[in-house]
Amino acid sequence: MTDIDIHGGLIKQLQDAQAKFGYVSQHEVKRISKEFNIAESEIYGVITFYSQFRLKPLGKHTIKVCRGTACHVSGSLELVTEVRELLGLLDGEDTTKDLRFTLEEVACLGCCSLAPAVMINKDVFGKVNRDKLSKILESYK
Amino acid sequence: MSLAKIIVNMGTCGISSGSQKVLDSFRTLKDVEVKATSCVGLCALEPTAFIYIEGRVVGLSYLTDTQKDKESIQAICDGKDVDTHLAPRVIYDGSEQGLFNDLFKGQKRVVLRNAGWLDPMDINDYISVGGYSFLSKCRSAKISKEQVLDVLEKSGLRGRGGAGFPTAKKWRMLMEKISEEKYVICNGDEGDPGAFMDRSVLEGDPHSVIEGLQIAAYATGATKCFMYVRAEYPLALKTLNKAIKDANDKNVLHVPVEIREGAGAFVCGEETALIASIEGKRGMPRFRPPYPVESGLWGKPTIINNVETLAAVPWIMNNPGEYEKTGYANSKGTKVFALAGKIKRGGLVEIPFGMSLRELIFDVGKGIQNDKNFKAVQIGGPSGGCLPASLLDLRIDYEELKQSGAIVGSGGLVVMDESSCMVDIARFFLSFTTKESCGKCTFCRVGTKRMLETLEDIVNGRSNDDHLQRLYELSDAVSKLSLCGLGQTAPNPVITTLRYFIDEYHSHIKDKRCPAGVCSALTKYSIDEQKCVGCMLCKKECPVSAIVETKRADGKKICSIDSSKCISCGRCYKVCKFSSVLKR
């Protein structure tokens, strides 16, 4: 066990930084590097390995569309296309210009019997379709 | 007559179906004890609640009209007939014992014994049903380590995380290691996309998992426990944090427990990758030996057990000699399955090993949605396989399922009907494994990518017979030349679909047709001129303006699809209320 392990480990440090700022900033990487004496390159190696971490600012709300098996057989691929349309995202973009929403595709939200499932911030919505989702999104300003 | 109690099921599935409103509304009823618990496993019927009236239980579902539901419950209290007030939503009415027999027919609930009945946020609820009493016997040394291991060994419990390794054997290996520090880790990474057993157990009965973990620590002489839980499960994490805090406050724990959150990498479910992740590194598996029990977390002897494995332990200890009475051959006891996909009663069930797939899907799971035809069942997620109707009589048993090319795996079971395309499913799993491969081994990193490209050619109509040959060769190479289970089992969904659904591959390759109408490049849409009423709803939906208004020979206004513009998105097919869009 090293110093950082006593503080919950590197991943915990990065999670805390991301929870605070919405992403892991260069500044935070430098801070963690200094504080715990870990090379910055090593920290970036860890950041890029895990899909949870972001190096760019996120939208205010994160929409996670489930792309797990159960949701796949219930049409989640179409749902992703529809959400992109709703948000006006161009190819390659995942955050709206006004930084209101970020779209992510995740593996499984653990609500497979309510497929297709979508998680917005920490709330899960089941049996989602385009109309239902556009109503839900209105409540996230 | 006065009501005794209402239990509202508040798992993630319940909350997302609106159970918070139900709970708030019932809490305003007078003289009624309202209790919030987690999911009982009836996920497809959420939001659900159970009303206890003087020994009688009424199970209700689809509680969405809170005001009306409240009035109905008031009416039941006043002695009115249940049926006339709540008829379509009553899923059970009778005695408590009858409830278990009826609602959970065919099941045997060991791991799920408390989920949905106890308040997971209240440690006293768990203690009131005998929780932590066994651990307390351990702590006061009324029971020896050897006794614990002995009961466990006789129970025949095998690891529920996928591999099915005998749990007692694993514990014994750690016990025999001499070291100042030893660790036990609970694996709650649950990455299989389509499975939610561990989430429900952690949300519904966190103390059983913690007690199991602590009994493991006692029997093996471990000095600290870790629980690794994926970040996508916020409610499970919240519940678990509270449970550990309460257990500490009550001083019932044997050694300290710490939670570590995953950060979104499927491969971290593999034990050596999980250890690397806790150590703050990139979660890449490493070569074994040395096994974690020799050199694990921070180089110390370590064992890892799955959530469900640990949740069964307290029951096994409190009922010595019982667990092994259920099960089949070398698969003793029970297994939790997460039923999802096109199954009627989707949710969580726990069944004895040895049951046939047919019983599980058609009796316990109540069959296929909308009474469509069963086509396939996918068991074991990305490491598992797709089985056809002809194999429905297979027994659920580690060894028997393995022979068929599928695995028991962690317990995810996704049922598919005619509307699923098996080539598309194979492609789906390969795109998952390609993304999740950690990149260490060439065959897993590049081989799965080549397999995915080959499958993509097939679903896009760019294939010939060489593509099948390539799939066979790559499957063989990837499974033989990968370091960890992820790569070794990644070809399984392809191998089993090739074995059981080869006709569908041929349709895609030879006839350039997707029989299920899923692969858009191989599906063409047209209008049935006789059926079309000219409402033009489809025209509004079409994203590329491929639909135009025309006139039928008899002068009636109808629509038509310009096939040079159509991108086969299928939206017109979905919206037409007169089934006038044809899919081929």
Ligand SMILES: Cc1cc2nc3c(=O)[nH]c(=O)nc-3n(C[C@H](O)[C@H](O)[C@H](O)COP(=O)(O)O)c2cc1C
């Ligand atoms: C790619 C991969 C992913 C895995 N994911 C999980 C998981 O999510 N949960 C789990 O308990 N075991 C998972 N396992 C199995 C673990 O490596 C390990 O065998 C298991 O946690 C041991 O616990 P058990 O003996 O109680 O089953 C995974 C294995 C591999 C190769």
Ligand code: SF4
């Ligand atoms: S098989 Fe795949 S996931 Fe496993 S170690 Fe090799 S590259 Fe990584």
Ligand code: SF4
């Ligand atoms: S929605 Fe159906 S009925 Fe209406 S115009 Fe289109 S094809 Fe015809």
Ligand code: SF4
């Ligand atoms: S399938 Fe899609 S693109 Fe083609 S006509 Fe219908 S709505 Fe338009």
Ligand code: FES
């Ligand atoms: S597959 Fe979407 S929630 Fe599990």
